[in-house]
Amino acid sequence: MKKCLLVVVFLAFTLTWGSSAWAEVIKITVDARGGEAETTRVTIFNDAVEALNKQLKEEGSDIQVKLQKNFFVGDRTDHMQRFILASKAGVAPDIFEENHDLFAILAKAGYVIPLDDYVEKYWKGVYDDFYAGLWASAKYAGKTWTIPQDSTAAVIYFNKTVLKKLGWDEKRINKMVEDVEKGTFTLQDMGLLAKEAVDKGAAKSGIYHRPSHGGWYQVIYLDQGGKLQDPVSGKLVLDKSSSLAQLQFYYDLVHTWKVTPKGMTSMDWRVIRQNFLQGDALFWLYGSWEWGGLPRSGYYVGDRKVDEDFMWENIGFMLVPAPKKGGTPATLSQPFSHGISSSSKYPEIAFRLVTFASSPELVARHAILTGHLAVRKASTEVPMYKNDKFTTEVTKMLKYTNTLPNHPLWGKYRDLIYQSVQAVEVGGLKPAEALEWLVDQMKTTLKDEVEIVE
Amino acid sequence: MWGRDNSFLLHTLKILLWKSGLMGKTLPKNQRVSPEWRLHLGIRAKNLYVYSPFLGPFFFLVVAFFFVPVILIAVISFTSMDAGLQWNFVKLAQYQKLFTDRILFRVLQNTLIYVSCTLITSVGSGFLIALLTTYLTENENIGVFFRAIWLLPRITPTVVYALLILWILDPTESGLLNTYTKALFNAPSQDWVLNYPMVVIIWLSTLTGASYAVVIFSSSLKAVPRDYIWAAAVDGASRLKIIYYILMPILKWPIMFMTIWQTLSLFTTYELIFLVTDGGPFFKSETWSLYAYHKAFRYFEFGYGAAIGMGLVAMGIVVSLLLWKVFGFKKMMEPSKGGV
Numbered sequence: 001m002k003k004c005l006l007v008v009v010f011l012a013f014t015l016t017w018g019s020s021a022w023a024e025v026i027k028i029t030v031d032a033r034g035g036e037a038e039t040t041r042v043t044i045f046n047d048a049v050e051a052l053n054k055q056l057k058e059e060g061s062d063i064q065v066k067l068q069k070n071f072f073v074g075d076r077t078d079h080m081q082r083f084i085l086a087s088k089a090g091v092a093p094d095i096f097e098e099n100h101d102l103f104a105i106l107a108k109a110g111y112v113i114p115l116d117d118y119v120e121k122y123w124k125g126v127y128d129d130f131y132a133g134l135w136a137s138a139k140y141a142g143k144t145w146t147i148p149q150d151s152t153a154a155v156i157y158f159n160k161t162v163l164k165k166l167g168w169d170e171k172r173i174n175k176m177v178e179d180v181e182k183g184t185f186t187l188q189d190m191g192l193l194a195k196e197a198v199d200k201g202a203a204k205s206g207i208y209h210r211p212s213h214g215g216w217y218q219v220i221y222l223d224q225g226g227k228l229q230d231p232v233s234g235k236l237v238l239d240k241s242s243s244l245a246q247l248q249f250y251y252d253l254v255h256t257w258k259v260t261p262k263g264m265t266s267m268d269w270r271v272i273r274q275n276f277l278q279g280d281a282l283f284w285l286y287g288s289w290e291w292g293g294l295p296r297s298g299y300y301v302g303d304r305k306v307d308e309d310f311m312w313e314n315i316g317f318m319l320v321p322a323p324k325k326g327g328t329p330a331t332l333s334q335p336f337s338h339g340i341s342s343s344s345k346y347p348e349i350a351f352r353l354v355t356f357a358s359s360p361e362l363v364a365r366h367a368i369l370t371g372h373l374a375v376r377k378a379s380t381e382v383p384m385y386k387n388d389k390f391t392t393e394v395t396k397m398l399k400y401t402n403t404l405p406n407h408p409l410w411g412k413y414r415d416l417i418y419q420s421v422q423a424v425e426v427g428g429l430k431p432a433e434a435l436e437w438l439v440d441q442m443k444t445t446l447k448d449e450v451e452i453v454e
Numbered sequence: 455m456w457g458r459d460n461s462f463l464l465h466t467l468k469i470l471l472w473k474s475g476l477m478g479k480t481l482p483k484n485q486r487v488s489p490e491w492r493l494h495l496g497i498r499a500k501n502l503y504v505y506s507p508f509l510g511p512f513f514f515l516v517v518a519f520f521f522v523p524v525i526l527i528a529v530i531s532f533t534s535m536d537a538g539l540q541w542n543f544v545k546l547a548q549y550q551k552l553f554t555d556r557i558l559f560r561v562l563q564n565t566l567i568y569v570s571c572t573l574i575t576s577v578g579s580g581f582l583i584a585l586l587t588t589y590l591t592e593n594e595n596i597g598v599f600f601r602a603i604w605l606l607p608r609i610t611p612t613v614v615y616a617l618l619i620l621w622i623l624d625p626t627e628s629g630l631l632n633t634y635t636k637a638l639f640n641a642p643s644q645d646w647v648l649n650y651p652m653v654v655i656i657w658l659s660t661l662t663g664a665s666y667a668v669v670i671f672s673s674s675l676k677a678v679p680r681d682y683i684w685a686a687a688v689d690g691a692s693r694l695k696i697i698y699y700i701l702m703p704i705l706k707w708p709i710m711f712m713t714i715w716q717t718l719s720l721f722t723t724y725e726l727i728f729l730v731t732d733g734g735p736f737f738k739s740e741t742w743s744l745y746a747y748h749k750a751f752r753y754f755e756f757g758y759g760a761a762i763g764m765g766l767v768a769m770g771i772v773v774s775l776l777l778w779k780v781f782g783f784k785k786m787m788e789p790s791k792g793g794v
Contacts, residue, residue: 081751084537262648263645266645266648266731266732422734441556441557444556
């Protein structure tokens, strides 16, 4: 009797707990980068791994996935460097998240694997729902290397408090936004309005832009009609006339209209944000994700905490105005994407984890909490996303969007553009001189991989 | 244990312990090393084995972390290594690029200005401070106190030092320096780092360089026999004349050491410039070593960055030989012809 009881207990124990004890637990590491408010890049994988483990059990698999999350707050170049060194040592994270334009370097060097087979395998019900235009950002040399996690839009934020000091009301502010879309409010108009604000003492600065290296400078170049990549040859392109117009714009900001501090390219991020929020600057050319990030970053204006209500009351946003009357405004999207490391022992498991993290609800949650845009249509039906006014408005801007090129030398191209902007803002060069410098550097640095067109 | 047929190392150790007196002065006859062995061991041990247990670890560190990297960098400079970390040999292509890189000319200019100005100010001010706190200050405690204050920039971690300086030079009205200039001169706020990047990095490097020079020169001044100074004073020499005619010639070796050491150090310094100005704005404060760093670690052009680094090695050798000539190194190495 006792023996029978023992056997029964043992069998019950084995069936309930023992089965999982015999399961193979594999560790999948996801590594992402972002601002302090963007941790959902990795935290959404908590839900994803639960769903994956559940599916694996249902399939009868012995595999269970244990997740390790790494979140890096810092420069993308440093983040990529860490990944490269880890790849060389064979200890790279399975899933690596970065701006899409960095993956061309990683793909060329063999640190990430092409995903075409997996995308095809899991296409139905998941990847067929992604916005078609985003797949261009995932491709390099004819293959798919990444899965977009979110998208963005370059916007011009404006401080309503400053406009109200100039005597503007809500109606006039809304009209400005409409006029930008119609093409009747141009870059020149924006510059002159900023000058008026500074001259009348409504703001200390008229226009801020990002201080550090980044592809966002190119939104003005694209706005001027410039192309970044030849779709046929895949080579990078420098359009001299658009580039000159871009440099002239940045030169005018500092020297002609005097609406941008000369030291803009060395300003501190927190100083920029604080200054803008408290009305020291009228316009700020930056990215849509700041809308979600600012309320979570602990800023105060006077005694008032900057939260979502503060943002709607005091801050507005619009497209980047057209360069000329009747032209088309512009914006720029730079998707943040997942790649699978070539040193991953379980690439398909890692890919399935990414697939679960790309569910409509998780995509919507990440997008809303970080001020990004969803990459798939189903997410726009998720109540959290549907009811978010900012995301809905910005999503409408995407019809004017462009994306950055995927090219291994894009980083050098981008940094030369940044240096040319510095050249006109603080380097003492006139726009034509800076263009000459830029063309010379492009030819020297990028050689055959860049086409210089008039 | 002490027999003749024991290992070399044991024998060497035994001699060292015996000579040091730790073993005691005499050993039993059957445990003593024979005179021939003693001589043999003494010579060999003195030449190599005596020092190897002590110098070995440090020798290994220098070889592993200095010579091996230099050789690796030299080899990498002949490749087009990038983010892929592939060894693609391209012969002299990277060195040819050095001569066509227009930014490099500006960088070389900046480097020469930075090194020469910082050298003069750091060695000069270090010497001056050493004189003030050692020779011209009677109270040793006061001298020690001020020398200790001057050591602060050197002992502060570079990142902390850079952050403090950036706060002092903050371009807003709240920046410490702007607060003082406004209060004293009613001057408007300045973006010091943006407007005077080279002046800022020269000043910061002077503060750290001077502190080391103070230590070296202070010790050297203390080692100067007081008789010379008293004799000169008795003969009616003023303090300035004593400094110029007696102290400076005696301190030629430390001055030469500090000049060469500081020069080579300044050629290779980049972390402070990286943290404060990052070589900007628009290459106005970009130095050679920082440019090599940017090329290698920002743009992943490891091959080209290595070639720039090798250019630095060549510059260092040329400058060292030049300074040895200027200081009359050969003459200084000759035995003195009597007197001081």
